Amino acid sequence: MLDAGRATGAEFAEVFVEDKRSTSAGLDDGRVEQVTSGRTRGAGIRVVAGETTGFAYTSDLSERGLVAAAQAAAAAARQGGGGVRAVALGPLVQHPVNDVRIDPREVAKIRKVELLQRADEAARAVDGAVVQVSAGYGDSVRQILVANSDGVLAADRQVRTLFRISVVANGDLGMQTGYESLGHTIGFEVFDDADVAELAERAARQALVKLKARPAPSGTLPVVIRQGTGGVLFHEACGHGLEADLVAKGASVYRGKVGELVASPLVTLIDDGSMGGEWGAIGIDDEGHPSQRNVLIQDGVLTDYMWDYLRARREGRAQSGNGRRESYADLPMVRMTNTFVTNGADDPDDIVRATDHGVYVAKLGGGQVDTASGDFVFGMVEAYLIEDGRITEPLREGNLIGNGPQVLRDIDMLGNDFAMGNPGTCGKDGQGVPVGDGQPTLRVKALTVGGTAA
Amino acid sequence: MTVGVPELQAIADRVVAQAAPGEQVEAFVMRGGETAVRVYEGEVEHFVSAQSEGVGIRIIRDGRTGFAHAASLGEDAIAEVLAEARDNSAFGTPDDWAGLAVPDGVPQVPQKFWDDDLAAYPTGDKIEIAKALERLALAADPRVRVEDCNYDDDWGEVAVSTTTGIRESGRGNSCYVSVSTLADDGDETQTGFGFAVGDSPREFDLGKAAREAAERATRLLGAVKPPSKRTTVVLDPFVTSQFLSVVSSTLNGESVAKGRSLFAGRLGEAVANPMVTLVDDPTDARAYTATDIDGEGLAARRNVLIDGGTLRMFVHSSYSARRMGTSSTGNAVRGGYASSPGVGCLALQLVPGTLDQAALIAGIDEGVLVQSVSGMHSGVNPISGDFSTGASGMLIRNGAVAEPVREFTIASTLQRMLLDVAAIGGDVDWLPMRAAGMSLVIRDVTMSGS
Known part of the structure; x- marks a missing residue:
């Protein structure tokens, strides 16, 4: 197939084969509504000639189907002439980042459904004001195999298990919501350590506390972000801007800044796909390169970008294990894995005490960034006012907005209580991939809070 | 639908015919394809051409719903999906309101979803459209760069059959172009975008897409x-x-x-x-x-x-x-x-x-x-x-x-x-x-x- 892919004289050919099985179960309104099973199996074939990438995919894994796809990809790269060159594949590389003790496929569906019911009961038991609960369980086993004309032959088996719960509470001022989730790149043993009832109670309390919330302030304030909830800030404020494909096109505020101070000297930012059972962990990336730990910012200085095969090849440098794709039907591109800021020296309580008037964000939601201008937003799902160095009243939801380079410079306190956050799905160019993030409690001395209160 | 797809309808019908007594069964069958061209600095950055297919089967029995899907229309795959959906239905909570749709006699409003011109449009011309849009965006303002410029089209055929008497199938295709722009002034960069849609590529207003993309970024x-x-x-x-x-x-x-x-x-x-x-x-x-x-x-x-x-x-x-x-x-x-x-x-x-x-x-x-x-x-x-x-x-x-x-x-x-x-x-x-x-x-x- 690699021969067929290169038959037209291309410089690089790659076959990516995926077989993914998933199970999910959803509960809503007190009922287990549906258990779903899915299977995605197919191959994506990529051929690179000059600056052009040809790509075709197929769910027909017979030799005939694969060769047809390879020829389509080669034709798509639109290079004439050439001949056949045999490819000598190296030994199979496997680079597991952790052990899976309990394969979710071996677990009876009824046990998955029971988790949902346990969470539903726990959330409703917290308070009579809890009026609605929905919960979801999901697992997936994704086997991939990558072979390319450079001789790479690598395989990985990625097992992920996820649980999420959302709660609606009703009060005098209307409805409020709470949401919690957990997800790890391991098997069903995740529930040995994590109690879904506890997760459900946290989601319920989040909704309940917001029933008394007042509108968030409008304007620029110091913002303290709790450990393990604000990694999305770095994901948006600089993570995307450090992806080499965006940098290469001059679509990043961080282009040409390697070696420069781009953040407060407190900040060391890492992207690490080899991080145990974290949600963004992978043994190999979707181009067959083993995952690794990459230091992106060291003590405020930009040290490197993240790389995939194509961008690294153009720069004549090594890949960094960040070439990922949603499925066999997608082209790989530069993506984050687990992105986090390492510990600082401050006691988290001191950070709050040192803040006269500001906002304490106990839980952040998603975010979005314009990498070229650096402007980014992220939502606060659970937040409180800080008055005279104390956390006081709960606030309603809203977005925070800032400019990446400015916000990185404005981090003026960093805690010593590092924690990883919730499982996330990062979207880029229409593809979603699982990512993790983390950070200790920190303070940004000025961020714009998008509420409605004066 | 206006234009039926007998082959897919037959696949859906065959699934539904396997309903056991007391089961409601719905089969949703799809097949489709896409072309995606991305142009950068006058060259094709990537060209994607592929087809895909899949089936989703829903089974309701005693008010309990199960669902399964697979990205294949192979006979083995469909048999596995049917068996999984049936197995999954055992785990739902009985719900008196659960059920498939029943034909309600409301007539469909005929529309045209398929364009023969688009279906037969030459690949080379699709690439030229993307290149032309990139040139227009660059020409709109000297401060503008193009981050990427895309031509995309897709076609799809679907069929749905149920034990409750629903039998529908149809096909459609569509296309669009889009351009993402960057405008620079010293250290500052702002972004813009523009797009155009049409039943066929001949209907694209490339000039408007380019103008809007340039204006959004520069202003x-x-x-x-x-x-x-x-x-x-x-x-x-x-x-x-x-x-x-x-x-x-x-x-x-x-x-x-x-x-x-x-x-x-x-x-x-x-x-x-x-x-x-x-x-x-x-x-x-x-x-x-x-x-x-x-x-x-x-x-x-x-x-x-x-x-x-x-x-x-x-x-x-x-x-x-x-x-x-x-x-x-x-x-x-x-x-x-x-x-x-x-x-x-x-x-x-x-x-x-x-x-x-x-x-x-x-x-x-x-x-x-x-x-x-x-x-x-x-x-x-x-x-x-x-x-x-x-x-x-x-x-x-x-x-x-x-x-x-x-x-x-x-x-x-x-x-x-x-x-x-x-x-x-x-x-x-x-x-x-x-x-x-x-x-x-x-x-x-x-x-x-x-």
Whole structure:
């Protein structure tokens, strides 16, 4: 197939084969509504000639189907002439980042459904004001195999298990919501350590506390972000801007800044796909390169970008294990894995005490960034006012907005209580991939809070 | 549907014929393909050409629902999916309202979804279109660079069959081009985008797409953070479309049935300014998401949701309708073969006003024209109604567009924003989204900046 892919004289050919099985179960309104099973199996074939990438995919894994796809990809790269060159594949590389003790496929569906019911009961038991609960369980086993004309032959088996719960509470001022989730790149043993009832109670309390919330302030304030909830800030404020494909096109505020101070000297930012059972962990990336730990910012200085095969090849440098794709039907591109800021020296309580008037964000939601201008937003799902160095009243939801380079410079306190956050799905160019993030409690001395209160 | 696909219908029928006594079975079968061309600096950066297929099977027995799907129409795969769906149905909680749609006699409105010209369009010409758009965007302004420029088309065939008598199949194709721009001024870079849609590539207005992409990026150069205050916003058509989509999620009949809609129990009440008439009309062929059937195979239909500011109805699938003691409004939606149907609006539009954007702005002393919003998924909660998004655009002063502004938020609540609508533009833009766009003026929104 690699021969067929290169038959037209291309410089690089790659076959990516995926077989993914998933199970999910959803509960809503007190009922287990549906258990779903899915299977995605197919191959994506990529051929690179000059600056052009040809790509075709197929769910027909017979030799005939694969060769047809390879020829389509080669034709798509639109290079004439050439001949056949045999490819000598190296030994199979496997680079597991952790052990899976309990394969979710071996677990009876009824046990998955029971988790949902346990969470539903726990959330409703917290308070009579809890009026609605929905919960979801999901697992997936994704086997991939990558072979390319450079001789790479690598395989990985990625097992992920996820649980999420959302709660609606009703009060005098209307409805409020709470949401919690957990997800790890391991098997069903995740529930040995994590109690879904506890997760459900946290989601319920989040909704309940917001029933008394007042509108968030409008304007620029110091913002303290709790450990393990604000990694999305770095994901948006600089993570995307450090992806080499965006940098290469001059679509990043961080282009040409390697070696420069781009953040407060407190900040060391890492992207690490080899991080145990974290949600963004992978043994190999979707181009067959083993995952690794990459230091992106060291003590405020930009040290490197993240790389995939194509961008690294153009720069004549090594890949960094960040070439990922949603499925066999997608082209790989530069993506984050687990992105986090390492510990600082401050006691988290001191950070709050040192803040006269500001906002304490106990839980952040998603975010979005314009990498070229650096402007980014992220939502606060659970937040409180800080008055005279104390956390006081709960606030309603809203977005925070800032400019990446400015916000990185404005981090003026960093805690010593590092924690990883919730499982996330990062979207880029229409593809979603699982990512993790983390950070200790920190303070940004000025961020714009998008509420409605004066 | 207008044009049947007998081969896929036969596959769906064969699945349904395997229903055991007491089972309701639905088979949803799809096949499709795509072409994606991305051009950068005059060269093809990537070219994707591929086909895919899949099946989703839903089984309901004794009020318990099971579902399974696979990305294959091979006989073995289908047999496995059927067995998995059957197995999965054992784990659901019995639900008296669970059930498949039943034909309701509502006729479909015939529309044209397939274009022979597009289906036969030469590959080389598709690449040339993308290259031409890139050249036009670059030529529009010397400060503009192009980040990427794309031609995309797809075609799809679907068939759905059920034991309750639904048998529908059809096919469609569509195409669009899009361009992402960067504009530089010293160290500062701003971004823009433009796109064009058409039944066939011959209908693309490349000039307009290029002009808008260049203008969006260049007019933000020099933008500053505005001071915080309450003000009047003019939403650009593209932003209005996103706003309407959020509003529509509060009118979802399933959310109402499950106590998650802030408009539950308010039918017949004034929920918006009297000038607001919100319609979901997938039978309007001008809508990008126009369709003749919904996700369960019932005829798509025109539904007036808010009429002159008064809440008239919620949208329903057969399930949510059964729960609420009413009939399906033809609003089952499904994301493809890999998901079972939910409820949602299909093709929203506001009944337009008469003024264009410039005329609306001429009537505003002080405000802001919102060119784009970000974080609609992170700062807007359709259950509580809290609305807060990042924004960029142009200040409005004395009836004219003034200096550019960025890195601010606009905030209110969905409930208030509907009541605070001050004008609706006549500049309808049939965007490639679930809702048509037009300029929309909303009073008393909080702008948070410096």
